[in-house]
Amino acid sequence: MTMIERATPIENAVPPTFEALLRMVAEMDTPDGFKAELIRGKIVVSPFSRLRYYRSMRALREQLQAHAPEGHVADIAPFLFRFPQAERAYGPDLFVTDESAFDEEGRHADGEALSLVGEFTSVSTRDADWKEKLDVYGRLVPVYLVIDMQDSEITCFWDPSPHGYRSRRTVSFGEPLPVPEPFGFELDTTGF
Template sequence: MIERDTTMETPSPPAFEHLLRTVEEMHTPDGFKAELIRGKIVVSPWSKLRYYRPMRVLREQLGAHAPDGHVADIAPFLFRFPAAARAYGPDLFVADESAFEEDGRHADAAALSLVAEFTSVSTRDADWAEKLEVYGRLVPVYLVVDMQESEITCFSDPSPHGYRSRQTVPFGKPLTVAEPFGFEFDTAGFQSAS
């Protein structure tokens, strides 16, 4: 038999809008969410129960310092990033409330003023790499609450090349949350969750 190169036809990847519709029509099991990560539909579990307290503490403090017209929540919404062909359901977000007046099921990521991801063993890589890259081009503030390392990092000042500013503190130390929030976040409530 003679060896030779063979060209195989491979199907083109599904279009972003088609993938969004597929996610919308999916019946994910209770306790799971579907996101578009690296051009694929990824199903992952919602956060563990012990994450609730730090999420609540963060949401309450962010809500008190949110820009006018913005709300802080942990609701299971997907935010679409069409330029990156991605759609994420952040663990916690602060967004312009007008983004939720649309009829669709996926909010425009341009409405976000902040996202926060609480790392888990299954989501840690995406939170620190994939999402950092995408959020870093558009979202003013990105908080990575690293539950495995017991520390929180604030990324801010987005640019076409990613965030230009970063600050990390261990749980228990205050963290400066950048503009448009501009306040010292008290992380003391995180210590019992780590």
């Protein structure tokens, strides 16, 4: 007798709640060099940014920290920020957030504390950075930077609304990029 393995649908399966998914992510033993995020209602494990991205990430972090709102910190640490209304949780490549976000218990910071997010695209994350995350960040986070490493461009989105960002500007690496309030400075992209 030969048995063939095939997927068996589960009838009336109830998908896990957002909170249950967050608990699963917290309990995961994610391999070193990888991060887990909640994207489109699923746990997605992807590698941290490539080594060659580090210099650009550091240059961006240093410039943002110098112009961050009072009480905010710019970092590239692998923290997960939750967005309960959208039932999403992301681990941005770079973020600027109110330091009070780290006063909470638990492992997931409140997305409402973010003043800026920066995502460095890769072949595996590009779609999520440009679509999924743009939609979620665009309703809450004051400034979103997409550093497109494949096209050597950086795009700044700002002025969030219930329908997404209302403003954007794109420049090629090497050109200055105005970063609006609450930062209010011109980003030097020559090191990217």
